[in-house]
Amino acid sequence: MKEKKTMKRHMGLRATNAISNSVIHVLLVIISIIWLIPFVCIVLQSFRMELTGQVGYVIPKQWGFGNYISLFKTDFTRWYINTFIIALVNAALQTVIVLCMSYTLSRFRFKMRGALMRFMMILGLFPGMLTMIILYRVLKDLGLTESNAVPGLILVYVASSGMGYYVSKGFFDTIPKSLDEAARVDGATRMQVLFKIILPLAKPIVIYTILTAFMAPWGDYVFARYISFNNPVGMNVAVGMYNWLTIDQINKNYTMFCAGGVVVAIPVTILFMCLQRYYVEGVTGGAVKG
Amino acid sequence: MKKILALLLAFAMLFSLAACGTKTGGETTDDTTSGDSSLAGTYDIKVWVADAITDLTQKQIDDFNNTNTDGIKFNATIQAVGENDIATQLITDVEAAGDIFIFAQDQFARLIQAGALAKLGQGAAQTVKDNNIPESVAAVTLNDELYGYPVTADNGYFMYYDKSVIPEEDVDSLEKLIEDCEGAGKYFSMELQTSAWYLASFFFATGCVSEWTIDDDGMATALNDTFDSPEGLIAAKGMKKLLDSPAHVSSSNASDFASGSAVLVCGTWAYDDVKAILGDNLGATDLPSFNVDGTDYHMGSFNGFKLMGVKPQTDATKQAALHKLAQYLTGEQCQLERFAERSWGPSNTVAQQNPDVAANAGQIAINLQAPYATPQGQISGAWWNIAKVIGDEVKDATDEAGIQAALDNYRDKCNALIGVGGFVFVGAWNGWDNADMTHKLTEENGVYTITIDVEESDYMGGRIVTATNWDTDHGAAQVTTGADLIDVEAGGGDNNIVFKEAGNYTVTWTEATNVIEIVKN
Numbered sequence: 001m002k003e004k005k006t007m008k009r010h011m012g013l014r015a016t017n018a019i020s021n022s023v024i025h026v027l028l029v030i031i032s033i034i035w036l037i038p039f040v041c042i043v044l045q046s047f048r049m050e051l052t053g054q055v056g057y058v059i060p061k062q063w064g065f066g067n068y069i070s071l072f073k074t075d076f077t078r079w080y081i082n083t084f085i086i087a088l089v090n091a092a093l094q095t096v097i098v099l100c101m102s103y104t105l106s107r108f109r110f111k112m113r114g115a116l117m118r119f120m121m122i123l124g125l126f127p128g129m130l131t132m133i134i135l136y137r138v139l140k141d142l143g144l145t146e147s148n149a150v151p152g153l154i155l156v157y158v159a160s161s162g163m164g165y166y167v168s169k170g171f172f173d174t175i176p177k178s179l180d181e182a183a184r185v186d187g188a189t190r191m192q193v194l195f196k197i198i199l200p201l202a203k204p205i206v207i208y209t210i211l212t213a214f215m216a217p218w219g220d221y222v223f224a225r226y227i228s229f230n231n232p233v234g235m236n237v238a239v240g241m242y243n244w245l246t247i248d249q250i251n252k253n254y255t256m257f258c259a260g261g262v263v264v265a266i267p268v269t270i271l272f273m274c275l276q277r278y279y280v281e282g283v284t285g286g287a288v289k290g
Numbered sequence: 291m292k293k294i295l296a297l298l299l300a301f302a303m304l305f306s307l308a309a310c311g312t313k314t315g316g317e318t319t320d321d322t323t324s325g326d327s328s329l330a331g332t333y334d335i336k337v338w339v340a341d342a343i344t345d346l347t348q349k350q351i352d353d354f355n356n357t358n359t360d361g362i363k364f365n366a367t368i369q370a371v372g373e374n375d376i377a378t379q380l381i382t383d384v385e386a387a388g389d390i391f392i393f394a395q396d397q398f399a400r401l402i403q404a405g406a407l408a409k410l411g412q413g414a415a416q417t418v419k420d421n422n423i424p425e426s427v428a429a430v431t432l433n434d435e436l437y438g439y440p441v442t443a444d445n446g447y448f449m450y451y452d453k454s455v456i457p458e459e460d461v462d463s464l465e466k467l468i469e470d471c472e473g474a475g476k477y478f479s480m481e482l483q484t485s486a487w488y489l490a491s492f493f494f495a496t497g498c499v500s501e502w503t504i505d506d507d508g509m510a511t512a513l514n515d516t517f518d519s520p521e522g523l524i525a526a527k528g529m530k531k532l533l534d535s536p537a538h539v540s541s542s543n544a545s546d547f548a549s550g551s552a553v554l555v556c557g558t559w560a561y562d563d564v565k566a567i568l569g570d571n572l573g574a575t576d577l578p579s580f581n582v583d584g585t586d587y588h589m590g591s592f593n594g595f596k597l598m599g600v601k602p603q604t605d606a607t608k609q610a611a612l613h614k615l616a617q618y619l620t621g622e623q624c625q626l627e628r629f630a631e632r633s634w635g636p637s638n639t640v641a642q643q644n645p646d647v648a649a650n651a652g653q654i655a656i657n658l659q660a661p662y663a664t665p666q667g668q669i670s671g672a673w674w675n676i677a678k679v680i681g682d683e684v685k686d687a688t689d690e691a692g693i694q695a696a697l698d699n700y701r702d703k704c705n706a707l708i709g710v711g712g713f714v715f716v717g718a719w720n721g722w723d724n725a726d727m728t729h730k731l732t733e734e735n736g737v738y739t740i741t742i743d744v745e746e747s748d749y750m751g752g753r754i755v756t757a758t759n760w761d762t763d764h765g766a767a768q769v770t771t772g773a774d775l776i777d778v779e780a781g782g783g784d785n786n787i788v789f790k791e792a793g794n795y796t797v798t799w800t801e802a803t804n805v806i807e808i809v810k811n
Contacts, residue, residue: 056549230369246372251563
């Protein structure tokens with residue numbers, strides 16, 4: 001025991017740090033390799049030219065862009081544009097609604113404020129899927145299904161977004177109220193307080209709201225499938241591409257499907273890379289005071 | 291003032307939303323001519339077919355528009371919906387669903403249940419009967435009425451194999467095939483753990499049947515099922531050989547050949563893909579035999595059909611016109627076009643004789659398998675989910691009792707499905723099988739009777755229980771008349787009726803008073 005202790009002292013603080021750091025790094029590298037394998041596979045498969053089905057190996061024997069070329073000969077472009085429109089509009093509207101909601105609940109004191117917040121929380125506890133059938137009927141009666149699924153989906157995504165105010169309200173609560181008061185004393189209106197004082201300080205949370213609102217429609221399948229109801233004009237990428245995977249089609253479309261997956265990942269990845277430093281700040285920022 | 295403004299704004303929003311709802315469903319047909327028997331006119335229709343034939347179907351409908359003599363013009367919107375997905379999609383929203391659609395046969399019962407198939411008229415029914423093979427006609431027939439049009443007759447499966455791995459002489463034996471695959475480090479693909487359709491192959495081999503009676507509403511009313519029988523046990527043992535092999539993969543995907551499989555059980559739709567991977571090494575033949583206790587059983591298969599259905603319409607003229615179109619689309623010419631473009635094997639008797647069809651390797655293999663195939667009759671839609679778990683349960687079983695338990699479990703679920711009620715006189719005479727319908731009591735006005743032969747044995751006992759259940763207790767303690775014929779002591783805690791001697795007895799149980807009377811005949 002004694003010898004061990006002395007040895008440790010000999011090694012010094014720097015050496016122990018180096019060892020523990022390298023162990024951690026090796027571990028992290030292993031974890032990230034495991035984590036990245038599926039993505040690497042999809043990218044590699046999307047360049048495979050020799051067979052269009054699923055195969056038992058990862059590295060293509062013949063490389064090429066054929067899958068991407070055939071991808072854009074299908075309805076994929078339409079689905080991509082649909083999803084992009086939904087994502088953009090959703091990002092814009094949802095951000096406005098969520099920020100207004102959070103500002104109001106954070107700064108204003110009005111009758112039934114507490115009751116309203118509790119009510120929304122309880123409402124939020126019900127899974128959204130419960131409303132699916134009735135939503136479909138309502139949208140169908142409004143004529144917002146099938147080929148008009150894009151506005152229909154925007155309506156669905158945006159309509160309930162006000163209830164997602166928790167994180168940003170938490171963030172607003174951390175901004176001292178005395179700042180508002182000082183501005184108000186100087187003659188600023190409520191609107192000016194929001195735009196000139198709160199929002200500049202709350203940049204991370206604004207970015208976070210935009211990001212989540214933009215990303216959600218890319219992955220939605222269930223609602224999008226229901227509302228587009230087999231009409232390719234109204235499909236988003238997830239629904240459209242899923243149809244390539246039927247039993248008699250999968251071997252013809254599998255590599256094209258992978259190519260589609262890569263193309264879908266591009267805008268989300270770019271946006272995420274540009275805004276990621278705000279993202280982390282935004283997620284944790286509101287957590288200090290809830 | 292502000293509040294009034296807010297209210298006005300809210301109303302304005304509501305109305306602007308309502309304005310979105312101006313578009314009405316394109317259900318109505320325009321300019322049908324005045325003649326009451328004439329079908330002439332332009333109809334907007336929606337067609338649901340598999341992705342693979344959307345372009346072809348568009349072309350065929352155009353051909354119909356140009357050639358039909360009734361002056362019918364269809365303005366068709368073709369949408370890609372998988373044949374296995376039709377019922378689910380259709381039930382979601384019948385109104386917005388396709389007016390005409392191609393579906394796999396297993397969807398039939400569910401579509402009938404949903405009222406989604408229009409009955410064929412006399413003329414159309416006769417045309418279908420005259421031109422298609424009888425099995426395919428049976429597939430669209432329910433209680434002597436026809437509800438659809440056969441499209442293909444090759445929805446069955448057979449065996450593809452890699453000639454470079456499997457020697458020609460081994461293809462008839464399941465055991466040798468497994469050996470060859472294991473020896474070469476290759477796999478044997480057969481979807482046994484997730485599909486009742488493939489799994490039934492083993493049961494058909496030993497002569498088991500699962501025949502359902504379906505009523506006009508698509509509900510299962512009766513069942514003749516022998517999967518849970520000594521033959522079923524043999525079948526399950528044969529299946530376990532493959533399931534237990536390290537070479538087995540539960541899959542039915544053509545691309546398995548690219549990932550190390552040497553044998554694949556699949557259907558004609560995989561032919562082009564398998565050909566692309568194996569090239570000249572492609573072998574296609576009937577399924578092998580398996581050997582249990584010295585006897586060979588040739589594996590069976592389902593032979594099913596793809597069918598075309600017409601959705602019931604509110605407009606009788608449109609309905610009639612749609613039936614005309616369906617007849618055309620399932621006629622000889624369209625079936626051959628589908629074969630030429632997508633290798634869909636025809637159900638039309640004339641089209642089947644076509645030299646190209648007869649020479650196709652996939653069609654040859656399905657014809658080789660045909661003598662062992664069971665035509666897929668009307669089966670309850672729920673059966674597929676009940677039966678598919680047999681695969682996993684048999685694989686997990688460690689001994690014969692475990693395999694038997696899997697089959698018992700299957701039968702209980704089937705019985706529950708057709709609503710087996712009533713009471714069973716369970717005991718030594720039927721091996722204590724509480725789901726044994728041959729010992730079910732016959733009921734009349736709340737009085738249940740059964741006559742049984744009790745054979746000489748150590749313990750000639752039993753009691754009345756609810757079918758498939760052990761809960762109810764009607765036994766020795768309830769016996770009044772004939773108490774001298776039984777040994778109450780021996781019945782013990784289970785309240786069993788134990789007969790003192792062998793013989794033929796009639797047991798009568800009155801539910802209201804819970805009294806049992808026994809008479810020796």
